[in-house]
Amino acid sequence: MILTIHRGTHEIGGSSVELELDGFHLLLDFGMPLVGNDGDDFVLPAGKSIEEFISDGILPNIHRIYGGGEPTEAAVLLSHAHTDHSGFLRFLNPAIPVYMTFGTEALLKVSSIFPPKTPMLVNTRIVEVWKKIKVGPFEVTPYLVDHSAPDAVAFLIEGGGKRLFYTGDFRATGRKKVVYENLIKNPPGSIDYMICEGTMLDRLEEQPVQEQDLEEQLVKILRDSNQPVFLFASGQNIDRLVTAFRSCKRSGRILIIDLYTAYILEKLKPLSDSLPQADWENIRIKYWKGHADFLVEGNENNFLYKIKAKRISMDELKVLSPNTLILTRDNATFMQLMKHLPHNIKPRLFWSMWNGYLQKSKHVKPYAEKYGLSIEHLHTSGHATSAQIKLLIEALNPGKVIPMHTFSPKEFEKIADNLLYLKDGQSVEMK
Ligand SMILES: [Zn+2]
Incomplete structure (x- = not known):
């Protein structure tokens, strides 16, 4: 199994991960960046072709997943509806299935009616939480998580003899914090790799507000x-x-x-x-x-x-x-x-x-x-504090922790030791 994080190793937003096994491409999220190269809010340039977006480094260069025609063997797992995880689905070949929860699909539908009026995908597959499904050569189990987007999930992905846990975005202070507590109590065992979000790691540690x-x-x-x-x-x-x-x-x-x-x-x-x-x-x-x-x-x-x-x-x-x-x-x-x-x-x-x-x-x-x-x-964040992230890492006890969804991946050193740092676009064989 080959892992490539196309975007998100050194930023919050634009989350896009690819797992390749036996010629099948499994994407975990397909988000739009929040911050542009100039450090300002990201704005999708108008009037450009997909080829131009690829050569500008905006869209990941993955063979035959865009536009029409016969697509490559691929599928997308969507963790939740926020744009930084779903915003580039509009470019995907509509024949490629996109797996998501009911709530995520509902929010995407709302965004197709109200601005930004993002066209709705045609090939949606609804997943049930905790229920294992087969996607190409992979086995995938969605785990409900507590996040500011409703019905958000993490994914356990099994393939090529390896087990990977992708956290998506999560917290432990919302109305669904019990699912975080349950995950700590009953974590899936034998995790080889954990791709973990770290949004809050470089923000001031405050007492988490429930x-x-x-x-x-x-x-x-x-x-x-x-x-x-x-x-x-x-x-x-x-x-x-x-x-x-x-x-x-x-x-x-x-x-x-x-x-x-x-x-x-x-x-x-x-x-x-x-x-x-x-x-x-x-x-x-x-x-x-x-x-x-x-x-x-x-x-x-x-x-x-x-x-x-x-x-x-x-x-x-x-x-x-x-x-x-x-x-x-x-x-x-x-x-x-x-x-x-x-x-x-x-x-x-x-x-x-x-x-x-x-x-x-x-x-x-x-x-x-x-x-x-x-x-x-009057607010509490959609993301876990470093103490809450640390607890989850300890519970899952993965072979390697791969930092993502953070501007400061090095901050993970304070809460985990078996780290694997990747750069955007760098591919690694998961052995
Ligand atoms: Zn996010």
């Missing part, structure tokens, strides 16, 4: 204040949506979401009965024309019809706002809301994403500065 703690903090905030509270969170961070909903329920507030978020919840409904839905009590929906238009274009009129009674008008929101928690994002809709809400009430603003994104904020940060409002923080 999602449950955020709920307690938010309940207190909602009970103690009589202003509208804004929570800036990703609509795809399902744990955070649950936190927002439960906090509203416990404090008697109304949770305001937009159509995009309502649609994500609808699509993920089969995952859990405790996932809040737009037609539940305590939830109202703020319509934005753009969102409604995308749903109509995506033939989702039935969904719009089903939830229309939950729509909240701007006039109603004006009156109710001191008793709401408004889930929003750093975009023009926030500015629209601020324009219409009563000027005598100062809102409380909570940033519920990675702090790095706040530094690039185009709307809320300038707004808060202009009106002298403070932006408070």
Whole structure:
């Protein structure tokens, strides 16, 4: 079995790993970079051909996996829906099967209707967690993990007499932390290689905040204040949506979401009965024309019809706002809301994403500065701390640990000793 990490050995984003056995190419994730060569946010150059992307080092040079025609023998295992793991699937030959969980497919569908409107794959194969499947010459077992993307998995891959564990992205502080604890207690044995994410290794070690703690903090905030509270969170961070909903329920507030978020919840409904839905009590929906238009274009009129009674008008929101928690994002809709809400009430603003994104904020940060409002923080990361990574490495006890999904692979030296450092594009025979 030959292993090549095409991208991700020295960065967070663009995750793309290839295993080759008996002429079969198994890709683990096929992500778009987050950071470009200039150190700025990565932007996919427009109007270039696949050949140009390959020669520019943007797409990995893997024979016959792109475009149409007869593809090479290949398959993709997708750990979760975040763009840094899935963003380049659009270039893949549509005949190549892409294996993913139900929740991952649901989120990719949402991204095909709402911007970036990434075309949906045609050859999706849904995997069940813990259930071993055969993919070409490999045997693959998806392991459910706790991450900020719902239904994210790690993979155990067996082939050529070797066992490899690919962590994908994981943490141990979310609403699914029990799956991390169970993995520590009952790890798959005899792991030869572990490809391990290390996002947090070079970030300041903070006491990990549990999602449950955020709920307690938010309940207190909602009970103690009589202003509208804004929570800036990703609509795809399902744990955070649950936190927002439960906090509203416990404090008697109304949770305001937009159509995009309502649609994500609808699509993920089969995952859990405790996932809040737009037609539940305590939830109202703020319509934005753009969102409604995308749903109509995506033939989702039935969904719009089903939830229309939950729509909240701007006039109603004006009156109710001191008793709401408004889930929003750093975009023009926030500015629209601020324009219409009563000027005598100062809102409380909570940033519920990675702090790095706040530094690039185009709307809320300038707004808060202009009106002298403070932006408070209410967040826990989607990634494991170094102590949590160390525990997992010890539990799996692999022959070799291969660092990935980190800007500082050398930081692994503090938590593991049997390290195998790879460079992007370097191939190794797994003996
Ligand atoms: Zn990632």
